[in-house]
Amino acid sequence: xxxxxxxxxxxxxxxxxxxxxxxxxxxxxxxxxxxxxxxxxxxxxxxxxxxxxxxxxxxxxxxxxxxxxxxxxxxxxxxxxxxxxxxxxxxxxxxxxxxxxxxxxxxxxxxxxxxxxxxxxxxxxxxxxxxxxxxxxxxxxxxxxxxxxxxxxxxxxxxxxxxxxxxxxxxxxxxxxxxxxxxxxxxxxxxxxxxxxxxxxxxxxxxxxxxxxxxxxxxxxxxxxxxxxxxxxxxxxxxxxxxxxxxxxxxxxxxxxxxxxxxxxxxxxxxxxxxxxxxxxxxxxxxxxxxxxxxxxxxxxxxxxxxxxxxxxxxxxxxxxxxxxxxxxxxxxxxxxxxxxxxxxxxxxxxxxxxx
Amino acid sequence: xxxxxxxxxxxxxxxxxxxxxxxxxxxxxxxxxxxxxxxxxxxxxxxxxxxxxxxxxxxxxxxxxxxxxxxxxxxxxxxxxxxxxxxxxxxxxxxxxxxxxxxxxxxxxxxxxxxxxxxxxxxxxxxxxxxxxxxxxxxxxxxxxxxxxxxxxxxxxxxxxxxxxxxxxxxxxxxxxxxxxxxxxxxxxxxxxxxxxxxxxxxxxxxxxxxxxxxxxxxxxxxxxxxxxxxxxxxxxxxxxxxxxxxxxxxxxxxxxxxxxxxxxxxxxxxxxxxxxxxxxxxxxxxxxxxxxxxxxxxxxxxxxxxxxxxxxxxxxxxxxxxxxxxxxxxxxxxxxxxxxxxxxxxxxxxxxxxx
Numbered sequence: 067x068x069x070x071x072x073x074x075x076x077x078x079x080x081x082x083x084x085x086x087x088x089x090x091x092x093x094x095x096x097x098x099x100x101x102x103x104x105x106x107x108x109x110x111x112x113x114x115x116x117x118x119x120x121x122x123x124x125x126x127x128x129x130x131x132x133x134x135x136x137x138x139x140x141x142x143x144x145x146x147x148x149x150x151x152x153x154x155x156x157x158x159x160x161x162x163x164x165x166x167x168x169x170x171x172x173x174x175x176x177x178x179x180x181x182x183x184x185x186x187x188x189x190x191x192x193x194x195x196x197x198x199x200x201x202x203x204x205x206x207x208x209x210x211x212x213x214x215x216x217x218x219x220x221x222x223x224x225x226x227x228x229x230x231x232x233x234x235x236x237x238x239x240x241x242x243x244x245x246x247x248x249x250x251x252x253x254x255x256x257x258x259x260x261x262x263x264x265x266x267x268x269x270x271x272x273x274x275x276x277x278x279x280x281x282x283x284x285x286x287x288x289x290x291x292x293x294x295x296x297x298x299x300x301x302x303x304x305x306x307x308x309x310x311x312x313x314x315x316x317x318x319x320x321x322x323x324x325x326x327x328x329x330x331x332x333x334x335x336x337x338x339x340x341x342x343x344x345x346x347x348x349x350x351x352x353x354x355x356x357x358x359x360x361x362x363x364x365x366x367x368x369x370x371x372x373x374x375x376x377x378x379x380x381x382x383x384x385x386x387x388x389x390x391x392x393x394x395x396x397x398x399x400x401x402x403x404x405x406x407x408x409x410x411x412x413x414x415x416x417x418x419x420x421x422x
Numbered sequence: 423x424x425x426x427x428x429x430x431x432x433x434x435x436x437x438x439x440x441x442x443x444x445x446x447x448x449x450x451x452x453x454x455x456x457x458x459x460x461x462x463x464x465x466x467x468x469x470x471x472x473x474x475x476x477x478x479x480x481x482x483x484x485x486x487x488x489x490x491x492x493x494x495x496x497x498x499x500x501x502x503x504x505x506x507x508x509x510x511x512x513x514x515x516x517x518x519x520x521x522x523x524x525x526x527x528x529x530x531x532x533x534x535x536x537x538x539x540x541x542x543x544x545x546x547x548x549x550x551x552x553x554x555x556x557x558x559x560x561x562x563x564x565x566x567x568x569x570x571x572x573x574x575x576x577x578x579x580x581x582x583x584x585x586x587x588x589x590x591x592x593x594x595x596x597x598x599x600x601x602x603x604x605x606x607x608x609x610x611x612x613x614x615x616x617x618x619x620x621x622x623x624x625x626x627x628x629x630x631x632x633x634x635x636x637x638x639x640x641x642x643x644x645x646x647x648x649x650x651x652x653x654x655x656x657x658x659x660x661x662x663x664x665x666x667x668x669x670x671x672x673x674x675x676x677x678x679x680x681x682x683x684x685x686x687x688x689x690x691x692x693x694x695x696x697x698x699x700x701x702x703x704x705x706x707x708x709x710x711x712x713x714x715x716x717x718x719x720x721x722x723x724x725x726x727x728x729x730x731x732x733x734x735x736x737x738x739x740x741x742x743x744x745x746x747x748x749x750x751x752x753x754x755x756x757x758x759x760x761x762x763x764x765x766x767x768x769x770x771x772x773x774x775x776x777x778x
Contacts, residue, residue, distance in 0.1 A: 106591035106616075108598060171557060175550040194531040197553060198594050201527060204557070205586045208564060212580040220576040224568040230561045235462035238554050242464060260462075 083416045086409060090138035093151065094158045101159065101206050109202050112195045116170060116187050132182060135417060136161050136269035142409055143287050144273030146402040154273025156210055157222055161269045163207035164226060168233050168265075170200035175241065176324075183315050204230065214276075222275045225284070229268035236261025247353060249327045251336050258299040258329070259292065266295030270410075286399035290410065293393035297418045300386035303328040304379065307370055319366035325352065329385065334378030341375035348372070390418050439772045442765060446494035449507065450514045457515065457562050465558050468551045472526060472543050488538060491773060492517045492625035498765055499643050500629030502758040510629025512566055513578055517625045519563035520582060524589050524621075526556035531597065532680075539671050560586065570632075578631045581640070585624035592617025603709060605683045607692050614655040614685070615648065622651030626766075642755035646766065649749035653774045656742035659684040660735065663726055675722035681708065685741065690734030697731035704728070746774050 102113045114120045118129020137158035144154030172178075173186040174196045180186065188196035211223045239257040243249045270291025271284045279287075305314055306321030306328055314320070321328050335346055348369060373379060393414055397407050458469045470476045474485020493514035500510030528534075529542040530552045536542065544552035567579045595613040599605045626647025627640045635643075661670055662677030663686055670676070677684050691702055704725060729735060749770055753763050 104587075106594050109590075109594050167557075171553050175553060193549075194597055197527050197531060198590060198597070201523075201557075201560070202587065202590045202594075204560060205583055205590060208579070208583045209587060212576065212583060217573075217576075220568065220573075220579075223564070223576075223579065227561055227564045227568060231460075231558065231565060234465075234554060234558045234561060238462050238465050238558075241550055241554070 080416075082409075083412050086138045086142070086413060087134050087416075089151070090141050090158065091134050093141060093155055094134075094137040094162065097155055097159045097210075098162060101163070101210050102203075104206065105199070105202050108191075108195070109199050112187060112191045112199045113203065115190065116166060116199065118182065118184070122185070122190055129182065129184065134162075135413065136165060136266065138413060139266070139269045139291065139410075140273040142273070142406055142413065143270050143279075144277040146287060146400065146406045146410070147274035147277035147279035147283060148403075149273070149277025151273075153277040156214055156219070157226075157272030157276050158269070160207040160211045160222075160226055161265065161272060163203045163210070164230055164233070164268075165265060167200045167204040167207070168237070170196050170203070172237055175237070180315070216276075218276050218278055222272050225272060225275060225288075226268055229264040232260040232264035236264070243327045244325070246327075247350065248335065249332050251329070251332050254327065254329055254332045255296065259296055262299040262302075263292040263295035266298065267291035270294065283400045283402075286396050289396035289399070290393045290414075293389045293396065294414050294417055297386045297389035297393060297414075300329055300382050300389060301418055301420065303330055304382055304386075307373065308379070318363070319370060322366050322369055323361075325349075330373050330378035330382045332378075333381040333385075334373040334376035337376045337378065337381070339376060341372045342377075345369065345372040345376055386418055390414060436772075438765075439768050442494045442498070442769060443490050443772075445507070446497050446514065447490050449497060449511055450490075450493040450518065453511055453515045453566075454518060457519070457566050458559075460562065461555070461558050464547075464551070465555050468543060468547045468555045469559065471546065472522060472555065474538065474540070478541070478546055485538065485540060490518075491769065492521060492622065494769060495622070495625040495647065495766075496629040498629070498762055498769065499626050499635075500633040502643060502756065502762045502766070503630035503633035503635035503639060504759075505629070505633025507629075509633040512570055512575070513582075513628030513632050514625070516563040516567045516578075516582055517621065517628060519559045519566070520586050520589070520624075521621060523556045523560040523563070524593070526552050526559070528593055531593070536671070572632075574632050574634060578628050581624055581628060581631060581644075585620040588616040588620035592620070599683045600681065602683075603706065604691065605688050607685070607688050610683065610685055610688045611652065615652060618655040618658075619648040619651035622654065623647035626650070639756045639758075642752050645752035645755070646749045646770075649745045649752065650770050650773055653742045653745035653749060653770070656685055656738050656745060657774055659686055660738055660742075663729065664735070674719070675726060678722050678725055679717075681705075686729050686734035686738045688734075689737040689741075690729040690732035693732045693734065693737070695732060697728045698733075701725065701728040701732055742774055746770060 098117070099119070102117070103110055105113060111120070111124060115122065118127060121127040140158035140161055141151040141154045144157075145151055169181065170187055173181055174188040174193055178186055179189050186196070187199065207226065208223055211219050211226065236257050236259070239253070240261060243253075243257065267288040268291070271287035274287050275284050303321065306316070306326065307319060307330055309316065309320070311318050317323060334342055335349075336342075394411055397410055454473070455475070458473070459466055461469060467476070467480060471478065474483060477483040477485075496514035496517055497507040497510045500513075501507055525537065526543055529537055530544040530549055534542055535545050542552070543555065563582065564579055567575050567582065592613050592615070595609070596617060599609070599613065623644040624647070627643035630643050631640050659677065662672070662682065662684055663675060665672065665676070667674050673679060690698055691705070692698075750767055753766055
């Protein structure tokens with residue numbers, strides 16, 4: 067994906083980003099597994115399936131547990147505050163638990179049948195287990211943080227709770243957008259800030275909070291994470307329309323099929339001009355016809371072409387670039403070791419320069 | 423309900439229990455309303471419907487918000503610790519939020535269409551809103567407590583989180599029992615302790631924790647609330663089979679229709695003897711026939727009679743009495759004003775001597 071041009075992490079190679087992600091996984095996965103094992107059966111099994119540790123038959127698996135960007139950010143944030151990476155581990159695991167709570171519930175609400183190239187939990191174990199295990203992961207996140215018993219853990223829990231509330235607000239907004247004819251660019255950005263920005267903000271600061279950072283430093287890291295989340299989401303919205311199904315694991319025109327009012331769409335509709343107006347007419351007609359499974363590839367291709375012609379694709383690319391720049395600039399508000407700052411820039415580059 | 427014989431709260435009249443409950447409502451409802459108003463639309467509306475503040479059309483209503491025993495307990499527990507009732511308000515509201523989170527999700531999982539004589543949220547606003555608003559209430563509970571910013575609030579949040587985890591474990595156990603042929607009395611009691619006891623334990627101690635009580639005193643109050651919860655649930659299980667539909671608002675033989683493996687059923691099955699064996703055969707045959715809507719009243723009446731004949735009704739009444747006695751005895755482990763102890767006994771009487 068070349069949505070972002072030159073990035074600032076020239077000194078951090080792809081290899082070292084992979085090492086950061088891998089290190090995050092190594093430090094956090096054993097803790098994640100041990101807290102998931104606290105769940106009453108069959109929730110422990112259902113959660114293990116969700117995390118890719120076992121397959122549908124209950125046999126050990128090496129599933130795709132996701133990119134694990136959030137744990138890596140949480141550990142780096144501890145180091146940014148001068149603490150060892152290990153200080154961030156409970157925060158990293160708590161954020162992963164909240165993230166996966168939201169995946170379990172959102173997949174059910176959205177009717178998504180696939181995640182990480184496997185059937186979703188509600189599809190395999192039924193809606194009740196998806197609800198219950200999601201609830202349990204959310205409660206576990208708070209349990210894990212609060213049992214640290216420190217004032218820092220209390221502050222971290224408060225920030226995580228605030229992020230969780232925003233995450234839920236964002237999902238509520240996303241669902242309400244489906245029933246609306248028009249959504250403004252500002253509303254879309256607010257929704258994406260809640261749904262994606264807030265938890266990435268928390269991931270990027272929670273380790274620092276646990277490591278004893280000042281509120282001002284934690285806020286600077288939150289700002290980095292929030293705008294990184296918005297950059298991430300802008301790229302995600304581009305991939306949702308123009309991504310390669312082979313690498314994204316989703317269908318072609320995935321977001322158009324789901325009629326998502328994502329950034330490229332709302333930006334194109336707001337742009338004005340002939341392509342924007344034609345797109346508006348088509349989407350309005352589509353909305354009156356709730357079943358679009360019968361749409362041909364050509365019909366999706368036409369909508370995608372109109373979004374691009376109206377400038378929605380270019381605007382979203384620029385938006386990703388703007389959010390990336392704001393994220394990187396926020397790092398200068400905090401005094402941190404140069405090496406850690408370079409790594410945070412490197413992770414930001416990884417998040418925005420991607421094709422899946 | 424005369425399941426419990428003589429109780430100890432002779433000095434607390436029904437009027438003064440009603441005053442306790444009403445006082446709890448007066449102190450907590452404004453705070454509950456103000457935190458619910460923080461939710462993004464349409465979650466604020468959906469939650470207001472759930473709490474009975476508005477009707478399906480969105481017009482103001484004076485709905486039945488439930489007995490409000492938990493808020494009253496939370497405020498009394500603050501007073502037990504020598505603090506003013508007001509000190510317990512954030513705890514009372516947080517417990518109510520968690521309780522209602524579980525109602526929203528459980529009604530959806532259980533397919534229950536009615537609650538407090540009104541349609542349930544998932545039935546009116548759809549499953550997604552029931553999931554989302556439940557999630558939001560859970561997060562709000564932690565938010566409200568943690569924003570108090572005190573060490574006591576941190577301890578209270580930790581106890582509330584522990585209770586929430588047990589609540590979820592209990593619901594998971596309850597669901598798993600539906601798919602099993604036999605459940606032991608011990609398993610049933612464990613499930614009910616998780617599903618009902620844990621949150622009542624938290625309600626009975628959270629005000630004290632916020633009011634600065636020692637861990638030992640908070641534990642004594644938790645013990646009172648836990649066993650009170652088990653007594654409450656035993657009565658609930660009796661009403662679920664033999665309650666008067668006019669007062670309970672449920673169908674006749676409600677729990678038998680839902681094939682719940684409640685205490686009277688598992689106790690009857692464990693008792694042995696001809697009635698117990700006949701009941702076991704019938705329930706086993708029922709389990710092979712998943713649709714029992716066609717069952718006649720006589721068939722339910724036969725099952726209820728066999729449960730009673732096998733001793734399930736009497737055992738459950740005795741169990742309620744035992745749990746009540748254990749709850750009351752726990753109060754002597756803490757040094758508290760006599761007047762408050764009398765009120766806690768009075769509330770316990772109210773909880774176990776009821777017909778709906």
